Amino acid sequence: MNLDDLEDLAVKFRDEGNEPATEIRVCMAASCQSSGAEPVLDALRATCNDHADGTCKVKGVGCMGLCSAGPLVAVAPPAAGLDEAVIYRDVTAADAPDILASTAAGALPVERLRCPSDMPFFARQHKIVLENAGIVDPDSFRGYVMVGGYAGLVQALTEMTPQDVINEVTLSGLRGRGGGGYPTGLKWSTVAKMPPGQKYVICNADEGDPGAFMDRAILESDPHRVLEGMAIAAYAIGASKGYIYVRAEYPLAVERLKTAIRKAKRAGFLGNHICETQFNFDIEIRLGAGAFVCGEETALMASIEGGRGQPRPRPPYPAEYGLWGSPTLINNVETFANVAPIISRGGNWFAGIGTEKSKGTKVFALAGTIVNTGLIEVDMGTTLRDIIFEIGGGIPDGKAFKAVQTGGPSGGCVPDAHLDMPVDYDSLKTLGTMMGSGGMIIMDETSNMVDVARFFMEFCMDESCGKCIPCRAGTQQMHGLLDKIAKAEASRADLALLEELCEVVQATSLCGLGQTAPNPVLSTLRYFRHEYEEKLG
Amino acid sequence: MTIQRTRPDLPSNDKRWKLVNATMRRNGYAGHALIEALHAVQDAFGFLDEDAMAFVADSLDLPLSKVYGVATFYHLFMLKPQGRHACVVCTGTACYIKGAGALIEGIQARFHAAPGETTEDKALSVLTARCVGACGLAPAVVLDGNVIGKLAPTQLCERLEQEIAE
Secondary structure, eight states: OOHHHHHHHHHHHHHHHTOOSEEEEEEOSHHHHHTTHHHHHHHHHHHHHHHOOSSEEEEEEOOOSOGGGOSOEEEESTTOOGGGSEEEOSOOGGGHHHHHHHTSTTOOOOGGGEEOTTSHHHHTOOOSTTTTTTTSOTTOHHHHHHTTTTHHHHHHHHHOOHHHHHHHHHHHTOBOTTTTOOBHHHHHHHHHHSOSSOOEEEEEEOOOSTTOOHHHHHHHHOHHHHHHHHHHHHHHHTOOEEEEEEOTTOHHHHHHHHHHHHHHHHTTSSBSSGGGSSOOBEEEEEEOOSOGGGGSHHHHHHHHTTSOOOOOOSSSOTTTSOGGGSOEEEEEHHHHHHHHHHHHHOHHHHHTSBOSSSBSEEEEEEEESOSSOEEEEEETTOBHHIIIIIISOOOGGGOOEEEEEESGGGSEEEEGGGTTSBOSHHHHHHTTOOOTTSEEEEEETTOOHHHHHHHHHHHHHHHOOSSSHHHHHHHHHHHHHHHHHHTTOOOHHHHHHHHHHHHHHHHHOSSHHHHHTTHHHHHHHHHHHHHHHHTOO | OOOOOOOOOOSSSOTHHHHHHHHHHHTTTOGGGHHHHHHHHHHHHSSOOHHHHHHHHHHHTOOHHHHHHHHHHSTTOOSSOOOSEEEEEEOSHHHHHTTHHHHHHHHHHHHOOOTTOBOTTSSEEEEEESOOSOGGGOSOEEETTEEEOSOOHHHHHHHHHHHHHO
């Protein structure tokens, strides 16, 4: 199969599908489902079937982003983006007849439900990773092919050598989206250079950071995109077996991945002789079991091997000695989701987006006290102020902004004074926090920063795997001190001890969990020291 | 010469063991599929007891200590029977900011069960989770597998009482 054959296939699907003039899309991602999207979908389907004039079709799609206004429904021409769509918010089953009536020729949109699609939340985004989210039916293989899916894989297999693929990814400047920001091309070429033999590709979907749900949304909205990225990576490094390590807390994502893998295999895009070439690649799903530390790559591999998810010292890095001792490539869900467009549109195109050292876009999950809770994708280098006040709509109930927390329990809090900083991997580091996987928790003036630091320390204390002493005992002690400070029972000596402990734990822990556990304390001390001092006796 | 190992008999006639066995067979009784096997036991029985762990250990040819070690390492595995209903309160950052603590206190005051505990009449187990990824619905709880969000403590308790009464 080559690119022309794939295009023919897409055309065939389109003709067979009898595409109507209008699509009614109902968001069926976890958040909208919880707000009652399923009855809405059923009601719309029933009403649509009653009319049955074939001018419109109802389909379930993935995340449209504005989770706080769910269930969301979009009315649009087939395969059109959200900018061309009429978007309805807080839809109930009772609204189905009105929505259907609005699709008739010359009819007007239902104003009482309407969510302006030119509002900054939609207009200011730039979607690459999420370009199909909310447009394709995640359970449909045909739907993905119709929007140009698997073109990256076919192009890589038929027109490029593995080295070409790696060169293109290197050229794009893509960096790991899991938080570390390690250059993806470099990682791939390290694994590719290992002697031939059994190699593995692992997709890290153990999205453990509290307040982050980007990977969940990608997997629930466009699972084929991730499979395609993994297959391209496997071709580039010479692997024949892949694993996706998903949290068991994401049952819907697991279900959709299973369906996607089954359908891709049946269509010949996974398995043996992919697209009639010599390339074989199979993907298996492995479930996590609720351990945050399994997001660390060596712990994740230990868990796939069926053991306790405890990290081991690096080096040797997984690229050299990974799963069952074989060279292994581990990337995050969002990293893999970026691969297919890079291959189709070229590394130069991708490198033209973003800042000097951080290319492309980044998906962020906005949560906490913010008007537009949900999922957004913006160019690297967008300022925090734009993200929070323009796209996010600011703070509800007329309260004042206090801080934004990025990077989960490994990150820190950024105060108002630094909101004009363009967001990329390096700028956030200078602010004492990190990109992390992309969760942004916005806090208003009612949040107490000592409590926030204590919350994260409690998290790290619970999630410490217990293997190394600095993390196991250090997080416990730091939590005790923070608790004492929060209850206003601490002295100046306690605060000094806390700061000293932060340094020790940071410098001597085995893995990322311990090394970064003091970050929330250090960053709140840096910007909100007075809140600590007010509580000292 | 290779010696074919005989697999242990199912612990009882309970049909659920067949489900567990099927999962292990699908993975070729490989030791690395231990977590999959434990998930299968928990899905079938609701928790992992000693018989189940011994059966899994024997089937996969692993020491019982390893099975126990893995079962206790991961938060999701329960070693005690759970109540008829399970209420998982999300304690992720977004839910924390929006008042997950008040939900836990509310449940504790009404049902006298702290996180990790089951009420005396075995009607309700209260659990916590580290972010269920439903931050748009904060504070979120997962009640018997369904995510419900944006509830105040009193509303949640009423909902729980309803569920229990049914």
